Amino acid sequence: MYDILTNIFGNQIVAYIIGAALPLFVWILPFVLFAVLGERKVSAHMQDRLGPMRVGYHGILQTVADLLKLLQKEDIVTPAADRKLFNLAPYIVFLGSYAAFAAIPFSSIYIGSGIEVGIFYILAVSSFVVVGILMGGWASDNKYSLLGAMRSAAQIVSYEIPTAIVVLTLVMLTGTLNLNTISQQQTAYFWNWNILGGAAGSGITQILLIPFMVIAFVILFISTLAEVNRTPFDIPEAESELVAGFHTEYSGMKFAMFFLSEYANMFAVSAIVVTLFFGGYQSPFGYLGNSLGIPWLIPVEQLFWFLAKGVFFVFVQMWLRWTLPRLRVDQLMTVCWKYLIPYAVFNLLIVGIISLL
Amino acid sequence: MKKYLKNTWDGIWTVLIGMKVTFKHLFVPAVTIQYPDVKLPLPERARNRLYVNIDDCIGCLQCERACPVDCIHIDTVKGLPTDDLGTTSNGKKKALWVTKFEIDIAKCCYCSLCVYPCPTECIYMTDVYEFSEYKRQDLIYNFSTLTPNEVEQKKINYEKFMAEKAAAKAKAAAEKAAAAKAKPPVDPNKNNQKSE
Numbered sequence: 113m114y115d116i117l118t119n120i121f122g123n124q125i126v127a128y129i130i131g132a133a134l135p136l137f138v139w140i141l142p143f144v145l146f147a148v149l150g151e152r153k154v155s156a157h158m159q160d161r162l163g164p165m166r167v168g169y170h171g172i173l174q175t176v177a178d179l180l181k182l183l184q185k186e187d188i189v190t191p192a193a194d195r196k197l198f199n200l201a202p203y204i205v206f207l208g209s210y211a212a213f214a215a216i217p218f219s220s221i222y223i224g225s226g227i228e229v230g231i232f233y234i235l236a237v238s239s240f241v242v243v244g245i246l247m248g249g250w251a252s253d254n255k256y257s258l259l260g261a262m263r264s265a266a267q268i269v270s271y272e273i274p275t276a277i278v279v280l281t282l283v284m285l286t287g288t289l290n291l292n293t294i295s296q297q298q299t300a301y302f303w304n305w306n307i308l309g310g311a312a313g314s315g316i317t318q319i320l321l322i323p324f325m326v327i328a329f330v331i332l333f334i335s336t337l338a339e340v341n342r343t344p345f346d347i348p349e350a351e352s353e354l355v356a357g358f359h360t361e362y363s364g365m366k367f368a369m370f371f372l373s374e375y376a377n378m379f380a381v382s383a384i385v386v387t388l389f390f391g392g393y394q395s396p397f398g399y400l401g402n403s404l405g406i407p408w409l410i411p412v413e414q415l416f417w418f419l420a421k422g423v424f425f426v427f428v429q430m431w432l433r434w435t436l437p438r439l440r441v442d443q444l445m446t447v448c449w450k451y452l453i454p455y456a457v458f459n460l461l462i463v464g465i466i467s468l469l
Numbered sequence: 470m471k472k473y474l475k476n477t478w479d480g481i482w483t484v485l486i487g488m489k490v491t492f493k494h495l496f497v498p499a500v501t502i503q504y505p506d507v508k509l510p511l512p513e514r515a516r517n518r519l520y521v522n523i524d525d526c527i528g529c530l531q532c533e534r535a536c537p538v539d540c541i542h543i544d545t546v547k548g549l550p551t552d553d554l555g556t557t558s559n560g561k562k563k564a565l566w567v568t569k570f571e572i573d574i575a576k577c578c579y580c581s582l583c584v585y586p587c588p589t590e591c592i593y594m595t596d597v598y599e600f601s602e603y604k605r606q607d608l609i610y611n612f613s614t615l616t617p618n619e620v621e622q623k624k625i626n627y628e629k630f631m632a633e634k635a636a637a638k639a640k641a642a643a644e645k646a647a648a649a650k651a652k653p654p655v656d657p658n659k660n661n662q663k664s665e
Contacts, residue, residue, distance in 0.1 A: 154495070156499070157499065158491045158495055160497050160498075160501075161499050161501050162499045162501040162503070330481070431488060431491060432488065434491055435487045435490075436484065436487060451476075451480075
C-alpha cells in the first residue's frame with residue numbers, strides 16, 4: 113500500500129503521513145457522522161419513535177448540523193481545572209482509539225502497519241483511553257467527573273483480563289498475533305471462519321471447537337463492550353447518577369473529541385471481533401473479482417466486507433444499548449471476575465486440549 | 470455449581486429475549502406525529518381561539534357581560550336613523566356602530582361562556598390553537614372593522630344629531646312656551662287632548 117502511495121506522491125514521508133491519515137478522514141469521520149445518526153435512529157425506532165426528521169431527508173444531515181453547532185460553542189475551562197491536563201485529555205482519549213486502527217487490516221492491501229504483534233499492540237494501545245479518561249476526570253476538579261473516571265479505570269482494567277484471555281485462546285489456535293495473517297487463514301468461505309472452528313482444525317476437531325469458539329466470541333464481545341463504556345456497561349458516564357461522568361465539564365470541540373473517540377472505539381472493537389472470529393476482510397461467499405477475472409476488484413470487495421461486518425457489530429452494540437438497563441457497580445465487577453474470567457480460562461484450557469488432538 | 474451455570478444461562482437467555490423484543494419493535498410503525506406537518510384532528514367542540522364575525526355583531530354587549538375574566542371590551546355608538554347599518558344574517562336590523570371590539574386573548578380562559586348568550590351567534594370558538602406572539606400587545610385582537618377616523622366621524626355625527634335633536638327639542642319647547650305665554654292655558658285637559 114505504501115509503495116502505491118510513494119509512487120503517487122513521490123516522497124516516502126508524505127506517503128506515510130497520508131497513509132496514516134487515510135482511515136481517519138476516509139472512514140472514521142464519515143462513520144462517526146453516520147453512527148451518531150444511526151444510534152439515534154435505532155434507539156428511536158426501537159422505542160416506536162421516529163428520531164431526527166427535520167434536517168435533510170429523514171434527518172440524514174442532523175449530525176452535520178450538530179457538528180456545526182459544537183464547532184461554534186464556547187470552549188469553557190472551569191477556573192479550578194488543571195488547564196494542561198484538562199486540555200490534553202480529549203486528545204489522549206482519541207489518540208488511544210485511533211492508534212488501534214493502525215494495526216487493523218481493512219483489506220488485504222490496506223493495513224496501516226502489518227506488525228507481527230498486531231493484536232497485542234491493539235490491546236496495549238487501547239489502554240491509553242484509560243489514561244485520557246482518568247486525566248480528564250481528575251483535571252476537571254469535579255466530583256462527578258472524578259467518580260466517573262475512577263469507575264471507568266476500574267472497569268476497563270478489569271475487562272481487559274477476559275479480553276486478553278480470549279485473545280490468547282485465538283492466538284493459540286491460529287498460531288500468530290498478526291491480524292493480517294489471522295484474516296488470511298480464514299479465507300475462502302464462511303465455514304473457515306474462526307467462529308466455526310477455523311481453517312486450522314480438520315474434520316472432527318473443527319466441529320468440536322464450534323461451541324467453545326461461540327463461548328469465546330460471547331466473552332470477547334461482552335468484555336470489549338465494557339471496554340468502550342457502552343450500555344449496559346456505561347457506569348462511567350451514568351447520566352442518572354453522575355451527570356455525564358468524566359466529560360461533565362467539557363464543552364464544544366473537546367466534548368466532540370470524546371464523542372468521536374467513543375464511536376471510533378466502537379468500530380475498533382467491532383473490527384477486532386470481526387477479525388478474530390468472523391473472517392476479517394474475507395468474503396463469506398467467495399469473490400466476484402475471482403469469478404469475473406478482475407483482480408483489482410478483490411481488495412475493494414474485501415474492504416466492503418470488512419466495513420459491512422464491522423458496521424453490523426456496531427449495530428449489535430447499539431441494539432444491546434437500547435435493550436438492557438445499566439449494571440450496578442458491584443454487578444459489573446461480578447460479571448467480570450466471577451463469570452467472564454472463569455469461563456474464559458476454562459475455555460482456553462478446553463480449546464488447548466482440542467487443538468492438541 | 471448448578472446455580473452458577475443456571476445464572477449464566479439465564480443471563481444470556483434473558484438478554485436474547487430482550488433483544489428479540491427490541492428487534493421486533495424496530496419494525497413497528499412509529500407512533501410519532503410530525504406535528505407542524507401533520508396534525509391530529511381536534512374534537513368537534515374543541516375550544517380554542519375566539520373569533521368574532523363582526524358583520525353579524527349587533528353590539529348588544531352580552532358577551533362582554535358574560536366574560537368571567539373581562540377580556541372582551543366593546544364600545545358602541547348609536548347609528549343615525551338615516552344610516553344604513555345593514556342586517557345580520559338572521560335578519561335583525563343593526564342599530565349600533567361597533568366602534569371597538571377587542572378581545573385580550575392572553576386573558577381568555579376558553580370557557581366559551583361568551584358564545585352562548587350571543588343572539589346572532591357571531592362570536593364563536595375556532596380550531597386555531599397556534600397563535601403565540603412575541604409581544605403581549607399582539608395578543609389583543611381587534612375585530613372592529615371601522616377605522617379610527619370613521620369612529621371619530623360616527624361619534625361626531627351622533628353628537629351633531631343629538632345636538633340637532635336637542636336644539637329642535639329646545640326650539641319646540643321654546644315655541645311651546647311662547648305659544649303658552651301668548652295664550653295661557655285655561656283647561657289642562659283640553660291642552661293635553663290638543664297635543665295628542
